[in-house]
Each structure stands twice: as structure tokens, then as C-alpha cells.
Amino acid sequence: MEKAPFLTVDSVIFSFDESALKLLLVKRAIDPFNDQWSLPGGMVAGAKGNTLEAIARDKLMIKSGVDVDYIEQVFTTGNDQRDPRGWSVSVVYSALIPYQAAHHNADWVADAAWFKVDELASMRLAFDHQDIIQVALERLRQKSLYSIVAGYALPAPFTLSQLQHIHEVILGKPIQAKSFRRRIEQADLLEPAGEIQLDRGRPAALFRMKPAARKYTFVRNLDG
Amino acid sequence: MEKAPFLTVDSVIFSFDESALKLLLVKRAIDPFNDQWSLPGGMVAGAKGNTLEAIARDKLMIKSGVDVDYIEQVFTTGNDQRDPRGWSVSVVYSALIPYQAAHHNADWVADAAWFKVDELASMRLAFDHQDIIQVALERLRQKSLYSIVAGYALPAPFTLSQLQHIHEVILGKPIQAKSFRRRIEQADLLEPAGEIQLDRGRPAALFRMKPAARKYTFVRNLDG
DNA sequence: GAAATAGTGTCTATAAGACAATATGCG
DNA sequence: CGCATATTGTCTTATAGACACTATTTC
Numbered sequence: 001m002e003k004a005p006f007l008t009v010d011s012v013i014f015s016f017d018e019s020a021l022k023l024l025l026v027k028r029a030i031d032p033f034n035d036q037w038s039l040p041g042g043m044v045a046g047a048k049g050n051t052l053e054a055i056a057r058d059k060l061m062i063k064s065g066v067d068v069d070y071i072e073q074v075f076t077t078g079n080d081q082r083d084p085r086g087w088s089v090s091v092v093y094s095a096l097i098p099y100q101a102a103h104h105n106a107d108w109v110a111d112a113a114w115f116k117v118d119e120l121a122s123m124r125l126a127f128d129h130q131d132i133i134q135v136a137l138e139r140l141r142q143k144s145l146y147s148i149v150a151g152y153a154l155p156a157p158f159t160l161s162q163l164q165h166i167h168e169v170i171l172g173k174p175i176q177a178k179s180f181r182r183r184i185e186q187a188d189l190l191e192p193a194g195e196i197q198l199d200r201g202r203p204a205a206l207f208r209m210k211p212a213a214r215k216y217t218f219v220r221n222l223d224g
Numbered sequence: 225m226e227k228a229p230f231l232t233v234d235s236v237i238f239s240f241d242e243s244a245l246k247l248l249l250v251k252r253a254i255d256p257f258n259d260q261w262s263l264p265g266g267m268v269a270g271a272k273g274n275t276l277e278a279i280a281r282d283k284l285m286i287k288s289g290v291d292v293d294y295i296e297q298v299f300t301t302g303n304d305q306r307d308p309r310g311w312s313v314s315v316v317y318s319a320l321i322p323y324q325a326a327h328h329n330a331d332w333v334a335d336a337a338w339f340k341v342d343e344l345a346s347m348r349l350a351f352d353h354q355d356i357i358q359v360a361l362e363r364l365r366q367k368s369l370y371s372i373v374a375g376y377a378l379p380a381p382f383t384l385s386q387l388q389h390i391h392e393v394i395l396g397k398p399i400q401a402k403s404f405r406r407r408i409e410q411a412d413l414l415e416p417a418g419e420i421q422l423d424r425g426r427p428a429a430l431f432r433m434k435p436a437a438r439k440y441t442f443v444r445n446l447d448g
Numbered sequence: 449g450a451a452a453t454a455g456t457g458t459c460t461a462t463a464a465g466a467c468a469a470t471a472t473g474c475g
Numbered sequence: 476c477g478c479a480t481a482t483t484g485t486c487t488t489a490t491a492g493a494c495a496c497t498a499t500t501t502c
Contacts, residue, residue, distance in 0.1 A: 004228050004269040007313060044302070044313070045228040052302035052313065076300040076315050078268070078276035089231065089268070089276065089315070091300050161454065178456075179491050186490090200497040201453025220463085220490060221443040307483070402483075403464050410463085425480025426472040442492085444463060 005078065005087035009056045010041030010129070012074070012092065012136035013066065015057040016153045016166045017099040020116045023133065024102070025125070026066055027111035032084050033126030039133070040064045040112070041090070056093045064112050066102045068212070070152035074136050082128040090127075094136045098155035099158060144170045145221040148189055148213055157193035157206035160184070189213040229302065229311035231281045232410065234265030234353070236298070236316065236360035237290065240377045240390045241323040244340045248288055248326070251335035256308050257350035263357070264288045264336070265314070280317045288336050290326045292437070294376035295319040295399070298360050306352045314351075318360045322379035368394045369445040372413055372437055381417035381430035384408070391446075399446060413437040 010101065013024040025037040040063050041056070049055035060066045071093050078089030099114075115123070117137065123130070144150050150166050151158065164180050184190060190207035197203040237248040249261040264287050265280070273279035277295065284290045295317050302313030323338075329369040339347070341361065347354070368374050374390050375382065388404050408414060414431035 004231060007228060009232055050304050052300065073299055075297055076276065078315070080274050091302070091313070159454080174485085176492055176494090177454085178458095179457075183490080197500070198453075200451080200501060202455075206452055218490090219445045219448070222491075224443065383481085400465055400467090401481085402466085402485095405482075407463075421473070422480075424478080425472065426482080428481055442463090447465080 005089050006083060006085070007044040008027040008041055008088070008090045009044055009047070009052060009059060009131065010039040010090050010092050011056055011060055011071070012039060012066050012109060012133055012138060013055060013060065013064070013068070013095045013097060013102075014136075014153055015097050015099040015102060015114065016150075016169070017114070019165065019171050020118070020168060021166075022099070022116055023120060024066070024112060024114055025120075026063060027113075028126055029111070031065040037113075037115075038126035039092075039129045044091075051137050052091055053093065056091075060095065064102075066095075066097060068095040068097055070097070070149060074132075074139055077128060088127075090132070092136065094139065096149065096152040098153065098157050104203055133171055141170055146218045147216060148184060148209075151190075151209050151213065156208040157196075158208075159196065159204035159206060160190075161204060163207075171222070171224075173223075179222070183218055187212075187218065189216055229309060229313050230309070231268040232265055232312070232314045233268055233271070233276060233283060234263040234314050234316050234356065235280055235284055235295070235319055235324075236263060236357055237284065237288070237292070237319045237321060238341075238360075238364060238377055239321050239323040239326060239338065240374075240393070243339070243340070243389065243393060245285060245390075245393050246323070246340055247344060248290070248338055248340040249344075250287060251337075252350055261337075261339075261347060262349040262350035263316075263353045263381070267314075276315055277317065280315075288326075290319075290321060292319040292321055294321070294373060296364055296373075299357060301352065304421070311353075313441065316356050316360065318363065320373065320376040322377065324379050327374075348441070365394055369448055370442045372408060372433075373438060374379060375414075375433050375437065380432040381420075382432075383420065383422075383428035383430060385416075387431075395446070395448075397447075407442055411436075411440055411442065414441055 015022050026040045028034055028036055028038050036040045040060055042059050044055060047055045048058050057068060060068055074094045076091045080087045082088050138180050150170055151163050153166060154162055160181055164175055168175050189210055189212060191210050193206040193208050195203050196206050250264045252258055252260055253423050264284055266283050268279060271279045273282050281292060281353050284292055298316045298318045300315045304311045308314050368391050374394055375387050378386055384405055389397055394401050413434055413436060415434050417430040417432050419427050420430050
């Protein structure tokens with residue numbers, strides 16, 4: 001490679017709605033891949049922020065109207081194939097946000113939309129964004145086996161059933177309620193936040209994430 | 225930030241020698257940080273290779289005379305503080321190599337040297353390389369709780385005692401031999417490679433890593 | 449009371465920790 | 476034999492899975 005490669009920051013933003021894991025995409029308005037769906041992000045050159053993460057957050061705010069609480073670096077992809085213009089590098093972040101906090105803003109921004117992760121697999125996306133998403137998804141699945149960060153995709157406060165449900169959707173398989181609750185209680189990861197009466201059934205206790213939950217990892221995985 | 229930031233690839237190369245975890249540094253010959261020890265790596269612009277990892281490998285070969293078997297991306301750091309010249313981004317890789325395979329070449333390259341990880345903590349290194357090393361170290365420690373990739377830092381074939389020993393050094397605490405052997409056998413991660421009689425004691429069975437060991441993770445951690 | 453959802457009791461299964469015991473070589 | 480190192484037997488402990496059971500609400 002001769003001169004400096006393009007450097008971008010792209011984000012895979014997950015949320016949870018209607019029992020489905022969804023992901024925010026924006027429609028490109030310039031070449032290459034004009035008019036195709038892509039991950040929100042963009043060039044680092046000219047961006048606002050003192051760190052890569054700050055730039056990622058700023059781009060999300062500007063281009064998707066989304067203010068993110070949980071964000072995490074996933075990996076960096078870079079080669080001479082992923083952009084038709086030549087060498088290109090993308091630092092990929094993954095974020096989790098409550099759907100309610102975001103879908104209005106997403107509508108508000110032109111050409112941003114949420115897609116179910118399942119539907120998405122068959123779409124043709126810009127650049128190697130399809131591959132990037134698969135990596136981010138796999139990372140999220142792994143994490144859901146030994147942490148409860150998925151809870152950051154729920155509007156707080158939430159019930160344990162809701163928290164379990166998002167884990168089941170991410171993992172694509174049922175979880176034993178007893179195991180799930182037991183380990184969360186032992187690790188003391190949630191803060192009580194009252195109680196709620198849903199349409200039917202017994203009222204459920206409400207919780208919010210304790211700060212410790214952001215980093216906590218169980219020593220033993222759920223069945224993968 | 226205005227124009228494109230500097231983009232570099234830097235590698236934290238671990239090895240194991242004299243019961244110590246060591247790490248390869250090179251002495252810089254240009255400003256900034258001229259004459260200070262730094263991680264092997266360098267600018268992506270002008271480098272040889274079709275992917276970031278290929279570039280990392282190539283730089284290791286050229287600048288440190290080291291051909292790496294196990295290499296893994298750790299993270300990417302980027303901000304406007306880490307380089308006095310301005311915005312700068314570094315994609316960090318971590319590699320594990322047998323000391324014997326490397327130290328001759330390292331000697332052979334001017335101003336490359338191995339440092340014990342402990343000694344290193346008090347050294348002043350170029351850029352934010354000290355911080356980068358701490359992140360890579362922490363990642364290696366975590367991995368050593370649920371995988372045996374540390375074995376890639378040993379010359380094959382090796383004994384189980386040697387493999388256990390490097391884990392103990394990395395983790396900074398003893399491991400139960402029984403637990404260690406049990407889980408490795410169950411996961412079928414090693415291939416028998418004969419037997420060896422050391423100076424004293426019972427002869428030990430020799431093994432090499434099976435390809436599966438590269439990616440395998442145990443469902444349960446050793447005590448952290 | 450029946451249905452629906454939340455939450456618990458408790459037994460089993462799995463894998464790690466502790467540590468004593470055995471195995472195999474050398475001088 | 477006695478020392479050194481390797482390897483195993485086996486009991487205990489910790490935590491997840493299974494699944495039945497209880498609890499609380501609405502109709």
C-alpha cells in the first residue's frame with residue numbers, strides 16, 4: 001500500500017423490540033455503495049472527538065440521533081479489498097440501546113432504519129458490513145453466555161423475565177429461569193426498582209443494571 | 225481532527241524463558257521518542273501486505289526477525305494525545321512465540337531485546353506503549369483462565385508440567401495439576417509426541433498443540 | 449377456580465479444588 | 476533406598492440444568 005488508507009469508525013447498534021434482536025442501519029447517500037444500507041459510521045478524518053470512541057459516539061448522535069450508554073470496541077478490519085477505492089480500515093464498535101430511546105430519533109433521521117437480525121442475513125450491505133455484523137453478533141452471543149450486558153438493550157427498569165427473554169433471543173435457545181436468576185442474584189448485579197403489574201399474571205419485580213454489571217463476567221458459561 | 229491520523233500497527237510479542245514471561249521491544253531510531261524502547265510495529269502507509277494482520281506479521285519479520293505462529297488482534301487505540309505530532313491510531317496485535325525460535329533473530333536485529341514483564345512495568349516506553357502492554361497482558365491473563373493458547377509460547381513438543389508452569393507464571397498463582405490436566409484431556413487439545421527424560425525425576429510425556437487448541441475455550445474458568 | 453406469568457425448592461450433573469497416593473526415573 | 480518430578484485417584488465444593496411446585500394477579 002502506498003499512501004495512508006481510509007480510516008473509518010463503524011458501529012453495530014443492537015436493540016430489542018417485539019421479541020426480536022434488531023440492528024440500526026443507514027442508507028448511504030454517496031458512492032461507493034450509494035443507496036445501499038450500511039452501518040452508521042464514517043471517516044475519522046475531519047470527525048469531532050478526542051478519541052476513537054468519542055468519534056464513534058458523536059457519529060451515532062449526528063447520523064442516527066442516538067445517544068448510547070453501552071458501547072464497546074469489537075475489532076478492526078483492514079485490507080485492500082473491502083473498499084473499491086483501495087486500502088481501507090474500519091474500527092468497529094458495538095452498542096446496545098433501549099429501543100424506545102432510539103426509534104423515534106432513528107425515524108427522525110432520514111434513511112435510518114431498524115432491521116431484525118434474522119432478516120438482515122440475506123441483505124446485501126455496503127462494504128464488508130455483512131461480515132462485520134456477523135462478528136459483532138457472535139461476540140454478543142459469546143458475552144451473553146457469561147455476562148448480562150444484554151440488559152443495556154432494555155429500557156430500565158426491566159423485569160428478570162424480560163432480561164431472560166433477550167438472552168434467549170440472542171442465544172437462540174431457552175434458558176433455565178432458575179439458573180439465570182440464581183447467578184444474577186449471587187453476583188449482585190441488579191438494583192431493585194419497584195414492581196410492575198403487567199396485563200396478566202403475577203406482578204414482577206423491577207430492576208436496573210448496577211454499574212458492576214457492565215464489566216462482570218461469570219466464571220462459568222451458560223450452555224452454549 | 226482535520227486530516228487523516230497516523231495509522232500504525234504495533235505488536236506485543238510474548239515469550240517464555242527462564243520461568244519468566246518476556247516481551248520483545250525495539251529501540252526507536254527516529255523522533256518522536258528517539259532512543260526509547262517501543263513495541264515492534266510501524267506505519268501502515270507504505271507497508272507490505274493485503275490485510276492489517278499481514279502487515280503486522282511482515283513488520284515483525286523485517287524489524288524483529290521473528291516469524292510468528294500465533295497472532296491475535298487485541299484492540300485499537302486512537303486519540304489526539306498518544307503521539308506528540310497529533311492524532312494517531314494504533315491497531316494492536318498480540319503474538320506468542322517460542323523463545324528459542326526468536327531470541328537469536330532478535331539479537332541479530334539491532335536494538336531489539338527481550339524484557340521480563342515484571343521489570344518492564346517501571347520502564348518509560350515510547351507513546352502509550354506501556355498502557356498497551358498492560359491491556360495485552362490483561363487479555364493474555366484472561367485467556368489463560370479459559371484456554372491453553374499460552375502453549376504457543378513454548379517450543380513444541382512440551383510437557384504438561386511446562387504448559388502448566390507458563391500458565392502459573394502468567395496468572396501469578398499456582399494451579400492444581402489435576403484440574404489442569406483433566407480439562408485438557410477432556411477437551412482433547414493436545415497431540416502426543418513421545419516422551420522425554422529430563423535431568424531428574426520421572427520421564428514426562430510430550431505433546432504438541434492440536435489445531436483445535438487455537439480457538440478452544442473451556443466453559444468454566446480456572447480460579448481467577 | 450382457571451389461566452397466565454413470576455418466582456422458588458430441590459435433586460442431579462458437571463467440572464474444578466484439595467491433596468494424598470502412586471509411578472518412574474536417577475544416583 | 477531416597478529424592479525428584481510426573482501422573483492419577485478420589486473426595487469435596489461450586490454452580491448450572493431439570494423440573495415440579497408455589498405465589499400472585501386477572502377474569
